Amino acid sequence: MSDDVCVITGGGSGIGRATAALMGERGYRIVLAGRTPAKLADTVADLRNDGVAAEAVAGDVSDRDAMLRLAELAANRGRVTAVIHAAGLSPHMGDPATIMAVNALGTLHVNDAFYPVMDSGCVIDTSSMSAYLAPRLLMPTGSYPLSRTDPERFRRRMMGRVRLFPRRVQAGVAYAISKHFVLWCARTDAARFGARGVRVLSITPSTFATPMGEIESGETADYLARNAIKRAGRPEEIAFLYASVADDQMGYLTGTDILCDGGCVAAGGSLVRA
Known part of the structure; x- marks a missing residue:
């Protein structure tokens, strides 16, 4: 066991859990x-049974102070060289304001919390295929920089855009905007x-066989039909991508997004329904 620490948000299930096993x-x-x-x-418990040094902290990424405490704890355990921010809410898992707070502000909180405790390694944020499939005009990109100077005004701007749409689609709009913001962040x-010797980039999954994927299964069949690979992804497949990107041998890779969607975006998928 090395002194390198890997922090994984959303590590209790799905993609986060699979990635924790591989990084361990x-x-x-x-x-x-x-x-x-x-x-x-x-x-x-499963990680420890496999001989991995592991612990967990209950905390919501939308709570900035909780993320600061998480970063402090992780830094006390060793040298933090991998932060995999996999936590997030789908449109079926919260109201629009909560989705925005967790997905958008949560990403900002994680990045900001780990900035002062890292001097090497990689931070990997997690977006969504929705960021690519939603119409570009939907995205209030001009307001994104407010997230770093006035987070409350940023939140109001984001929710103002969401409320322009019918209530029945607001959760989906909040999700798409919040995940587009992750790409920008x-x-x-x-x-x-x-400047600190740390890389930052994002990974964008699409439909994977996870608990979140099961919640969304009723809406993803048409996307899978468009995929070049006609199935949902397996958690271990994208876990390997996270682990590979975090590896020091990928040391020139930063400031970009890696789309892992089975070819759906390339096939011209869209969130817009006729």
Whole structure:
């Protein structure tokens, strides 16, 4: 076991859990964070049974102070060289304001919290295929920089855009905007972190066989039909992508997004329905 620490938000299930297992196999000390203590405890037990040094902290990424405490704890466990921010809410998992707070502001909180405690390694944020499939005109990109100077005004601007749409689609709009913001956040943080010797980028999954994927299964069949690979992704497949991107041998890769969607975006998928 090395002194390298890998922090994974949303590590209690799905993609986060699969990535924790693989990073543990690669010798990292694992620190998990999430909103559901029972899921975190189950994952930690499995990791420890496999000989991985692991612990978990219950915390919501939308809580800035909680993320600062998480970063401090992780730094006390060793050298933080991998932060995999996989936590997030789908349109079926919260109201529009909560989705925006968790997905958009949560990404900002995670990045900001780990900025002062890292001097090497990689931060990987997680977007969504929705960021590519939603119409570009939907995105209030001119207001994104407010997230770093006036987060409350940023939040109001984002929700103002969401409320322009019918209530029945507001959760989906909030999700698409929040995940588009993740792309911007990772890309624009690259220079800031790069000055400290740390890489920042994002990974964009589509439909994967996870608990979140099961919740959304009724709406994803048409996307899978468009995929070049006609199935949902397996958690271990994208876990390998996270682990590979975090590896030091990928040390020139930063400030970009990696789309892992089975070819749906390339096939011209869209969130717009006729």
